[in-house]
Amino acid sequence: MKHGSIFFLYVSQYMKTRLTYRVDMLMEIMSDLLFQAVNLIFILVVFGHTNMLSGWSKDEIIFIYGFFLVPFAIFGAFFNIWDFNERYIVKGEMDRILTRPVHSLFQIILERMELESLFGVLTGIAVMIYAGSHLDLSLSWYDPIVFLFMVLGGAFVYAGIFILLASISFWSDSRTSIMPMMYNIGNYGRYPVDIYNKVIRFVLTWILPFAFVGVYPSAYFLGREEWYGYAFLTPVMGAVFFGFAIFMWNIGVTKYRGAGN
Amino acid sequence: MEKVIDVQSLRKDFKSHSSRSGLKGAFRDLFTRNYKVISAVKDISFTVNEGEMVGYIGENGAGKSTSIKMLTGILTPTSGIVRVNGMDPHKEREKFVRSIGVVFGQRSQLWWDIAVQESFRLLKKVYNVPDDVYNEHMNHVIESLDIGPLLDKPVRKLSLGQRMRCELAAALLHNPKLLFLDEPTIGLDVLVKLKIRNFLKEINEKYKTTILLTTHDLTDIEALCDRVVMLDEGQIIYDGELAKLRSNWGEGKQIEFQFGEQVSGEQLQPLLKELEAEWTKGDRENVWIANVVNEEHVISEVIGRVVAANRITDIKIHEISTEEIIRNIYEEGMRNG
Numbered sequence: 001m002k003h004g005s006i007f008f009l010y011v012s013q014y015m016k017t018r019l020t021y022r023v024d025m026l027m028e029i030m031s032d033l034l035f036q037a038v039n040l041i042f043i044l045v046v047f048g049h050t051n052m053l054s055g056w057s058k059d060e061i062i063f064i065y066g067f068f069l070v071p072f073a074i075f076g077a078f079f080n081i082w083d084f085n086e087r088y089i090v091k092g093e094m095d096r097i098l099t100r101p102v103h104s105l106f107q108i109i110l111e112r113m114e115l116e117s118l119f120g121v122l123t124g125i126a127v128m129i130y131a132g133s134h135l136d137l138s139l140s141w142y143d144p145i146v147f148l149f150m151v152l153g154g155a156f157v158y159a160g161i162f163i164l165l166a167s168i169s170f171w172s173d174s175r176t177s178i179m180p181m182m183y184n185i186g187n188y189g190r191y192p193v194d195i196y197n198k199v200i201r202f203v204l205t206w207i208l209p210f211a212f213v214g215v216y217p218s219a220y221f222l223g224r225e226e227w228y229g230y231a232f233l234t235p236v237m238g239a240v241f242f243g244f245a246i247f248m249w250n251i252g253v254t255k256y257r258g259a260g261n
Numbered sequence: 262m263e264k265v266i267d268v269q270s271l272r273k274d275f276k277s278h279s280s281r282s283g284l285k286g287a288f289r290d291l292f293t294r295n296y297k298v299i300s301a302v303k304d305i306s307f308t309v310n311e312g313e314m315v316g317y318i319g320e321n322g323a324g325k326s327t328s329i330k331m332l333t334g335i336l337t338p339t340s341g342i343v344r345v346n347g348m349d350p351h352k353e354r355e356k357f358v359r360s361i362g363v364v365f366g367q368r369s370q371l372w373w374d375i376a377v378q379e380s381f382r383l384l385k386k387v388y389n390v391p392d393d394v395y396n397e398h399m400n401h402v403i404e405s406l407d408i409g410p411l412l413d414k415p416v417r418k419l420s421l422g423q424r425m426r427c428e429l430a431a432a433l434l435h436n437p438k439l440l441f442l443d444e445p446t447i448g449l450d451v452l453v454k455l456k457i458r459n460f461l462k463e464i465n466e467k468y469k470t471t472i473l474l475t476t477h478d479l480t481d482i483e484a485l486c487d488r489v490v491m492l493d494e495g496q497i498i499y500d501g502e503l504a505k506l507r508s509n510w511g512e513g514k515q516i517e518f519q520f521g522e523q524v525s526g527e528q529l530q531p532l533l534k535e536l537e538a539e540w541t542k543g544d545r546e547n548v549w550i551a552n553v554v555n556e557e558h559v560i561s562e563v564i565g566r567v568v569a570a571n572r573i574t575d576i577k578i579h580e581i582s583t584e585e586i587i588r589n590i591y592e593e594g595m596r597n598g
Contacts, residue, residue, distance in 0.1 A: 002389060009386050017374050096370060098335045099363045101355045102387055254337045254351070257275060258330050 003106065010110040018115070028116045036069065036123055039190075054195045059134040060222055061191065066127030067221070068190045068214035071154030073120030078113050079159035082179040085169040094256060105163065105249050128221075137221065150217035150231070153238030157212045158186065160241030163249055170252030182208075189214040205230070212237045264344075265439055265471045266309040266332065271341035273302040273327050301327040303495040304341065311438075312469040314461070316482035316503070319492035320591060325475050326443070328492070332473070333363055333441055346439060359388060362432035366444030369424070370431050371416045377427050378412040381434060388435040395434070402430050405460050422453035429457065433464065439471045440464075446481055458484050479583045493591065507586060513555050515579040516563060520547040521572035532566045 018025050043065060047058040056064075088094040088108065097104050165178055189210030193201045204211040217234045219227035278294040280286065302324040309315055319325045330336040331343055334350030334357050343350055346360040364370070371380040385395055403409050406426045411419060419427065425445065432440065442461075446454045462485065464470050474486060482489060482503065489506060491499040499506060529540050529549060538553040551567070553559050564576065 006386050009383060013372075013375060013379060013383060016379075092368065095330065095335050095365065096368055098354065099333055099358050099361075100387055101359045101389075103355065256336065258327070258336055 003102075006102065007110065010113070011115070014113065014115060025116055028114075029119050032117065032120060033123065036120070039065065040127070054192055056192045056195075057135075059131045060218075063128055063131035063135065063222060064192070064214050064218040065190050066124045066129075066131055067150075067218040068154075069120045069124030069127065071151045071158060071213050072186075073117050073124060074151065074155040075158040075162070076117030076120065077115050078109050079155075079162055080114060080117070081108060081112055081162060081166050082183075083112075084108065084166040089169045089256075092258060095258060098253070098256070104253055105246065132221075135222070137223065143221070146220065149235045150220065153235035154213035154217060156238030156242040157209050157234075160238070160243075160245040161186075161208060161210075163242075163245035167245070167248045167252040170255045186210050186213070191215065209237050209241065263311040264308050265311050265313075265346060266307070266473070267342070267344040268308070268328075268332070269306050269342040270304040271302060271306070271328065271331060271343055272300065272304050272339045273324075273331060273336065274339045275299045275301055300495055302331070305492070305495070305497050307490055307497060307500055309471060309473065311471055312465065313488060314465055314472045314474065314486045316486035316489040317473055317475045317492070318477075318479070318482065318489055318587070323492040324495040325492055329441060329443060329473070329475060333361060334358060359435060360438055362435070362437035362440045364428050364432045364440075364442045364445050366425070366442075366447040369416065370428055371424070373417050374415055376413050376415055377408070377419075380416065380427075381412075381431060384431055384434050390435050394436070398436050399430070399434065402433055402464075405463060406430055407456065422449050425449060425453065426457065429460070436468065437470070438468075440473070442472065442474045442476075444476055445474070446476060446478055454478075454481070461485060479587065483583055491587070491590070499590070503583070507583060513581055514553055514560065515581060516551045516553060516560065517543060517575075517577040517579065518549050518551070518567055518571075518573055519545075519575035520549065521574045523547060524549065524571060529567075532570060533563065536562060538563055 040062070043058070043061055046053070047061070051057070053061060088097065094104070097107050100107060161182065162179075165182060168178075185204075185208055188196070188200070188204055189212070192215050193204055193211045196204070201211075211230070212234045216227060216230040220231035276296050276298055278290070279297050280290050281295070305324075305328065317325055317329070327336065331338050332345055332350060334354045337351045346357065348357045348360070350357050370384075371377065372383065381399070403412070406429060408423070408426050408430060411423050411427060416424060416427070429445065440461075446457060449457070458481065461472060465472060472485070474481065476482060487502060487504075489499065489501070489503050490497055524547065526540060526542070533539065533551065536553070536559055537556075538551050538559065541550050541552060542548075543550050551563050553563055560578070567573065
């Protein structure tokens with residue numbers, strides 16, 4: 001397992017440098033927490049005016065939000081390559097990556113990882129436990145395994161979309177504001193898709209399938225049987241999107257034009 | 262001898278769109294674009310044998326970087342054949358890059374925030390170098406480059422010269438057969454340059470490492486390379502021995518006279534009558550340079566006439582430097598091939 005050992009060496013190196021800047025790390029975790037708290041408050045404010053949202057209760061929506069935080073944390077830790085264009089294409093750092101004998105995307109993931117984001121997994125699980133305790137949910141012995149698959153599926157959907165967007169830079173290195181927009185669209189996946197109109201629902205399911213990061217897999221744990229079909233598609237969508245993204249990335253690398261000196 | 266680099270009519274075209282002017286033009290650009298194809302490298306061919314040190318020179322934009330990037334597998338060629346170390350650099354990239362070392366003077370291979378030896382450790386893992394091979398080889402490299410005391414410092418705290426030596430060590434960590442050096446001595450002081458040159462000679466002798474060197478500093482090339490490949494506008498305009506380049510183009514010497522009094526060009530002109538020589542004005546006051554052919558009787562005749570006619574405070578005789586030769590070649594174009 002060569003990739004595995006490279007990965008752990010990078011992780012240990014990352015920890016070493018991060019621990020020398022303890023204040024930075026603490027600030028980052030704090031700002032993540034604050035951001036998550038604001039989102040929670042938003043949900044509470046909305047439910048201050050209504051009890052149900054298209055048949056979903058407040059606790060269910062909080063549960064979905066909690067679930068969403070887990071794959072999002074994994075995405076944020078490893079696949080958050082929003083500055084790929086700027087850093088690797090415009091500045092030409094891709095040259096360096098391409099002179100090393102490891103897959104280029106894997107190297108970039110190692111260089112850009114932000115393990116602090118993984119803290120979000122804990123927050124997410126805490127939020128789910130809080131919401132779940134109000135909801136009278138039953139857990140089976142295999143649910144943790146299903147949870148793992150759902151989380152990985154969701155994280156890979158997210159990762160796939162962002163890798164696809166990053167790959168565009170190989171063809172055109174002009175700056176776009178597509179990345180920040182994507183973060184906003186990504187947030188739509190945190191709410192039940194049946195509150196949106198049909199077009200948006202279709203987009204969130206099949207084009208930019210952010211619904212597979214939040215609402216669909218959560219529906220399984222909430223026992224909403226009408227959504228089970230979508231819920232079990234989560235790992236499949238993750239694999240398909242991620243695979244397609246890698247495929248496009250590999251084509252993109254052959255189109256890389258390099259930066260002038 | 263084994264061919265390390267074999268390039269056959271290699272070409273790289275870049276397609277770029279040229280934008281129209283004005284707001285109206287910008288709107289039209291949205292719908293139809295004007296594409297312009299620029300050929301950065303135009304069908305070049307050359308081979309490099311094992312153990313050679315080749316200077317790869319050319320002005321900015323001559324196609325040096327682009328061709329090196331194709332040789333190292335970074336860019337995909339538009340057409341042509343590249344075989345380096347018996348592999349196709351772009352198609353078998355991950356396997357191929359194990360057999361080469363790359364130093365880009367302008368770009369660091371090392372991690373900015375961590376100690377040099379930690380960077381080496383990561384690279385050792387990335388290249389999968391076994392411990393015993395690493396220890397034996399790297400101890401030698403570290404000693405020759407004299408970087409032992411720097412190993413526990415983070416890269417950002419190193420001076421440029423220190424960093425460059427570490428970069429070189431990092432590029433040689435997996436003991437590659439072929440080394441690409443792009444401006445390795447840019448901005449370095451003379452002592453560091455000498456150290457790097459000696460080191461390169463040493464590894465070339467010890468491991469028969471083939472070296473392809475790009476630089477604007479021609480003294481590097483004079484010190485290291487027997488052969489130069491010169492590019493201009495994407496084509497090879499000279500490929501051969503450096504010594505030959507000098508003898509073909511640099512036939513001639515410059516005699517620099519420092520006159521004791523004010524002199525003018527008209528005054529001096531008659532002195533060179535019937536001789537293969539001409540005057541140019543020096544960059545200091547009362548300094549004139551006679552450019553003469555490299556023949557003993559002409560040189561002594563010029564000196565004799567000038568000294569007889571004027572008061573001279575200083576005389577220097579220069580050989581024309583490689584830099585001037587190359588400047589001349591670019592200015593005049595390659596007339597005789």
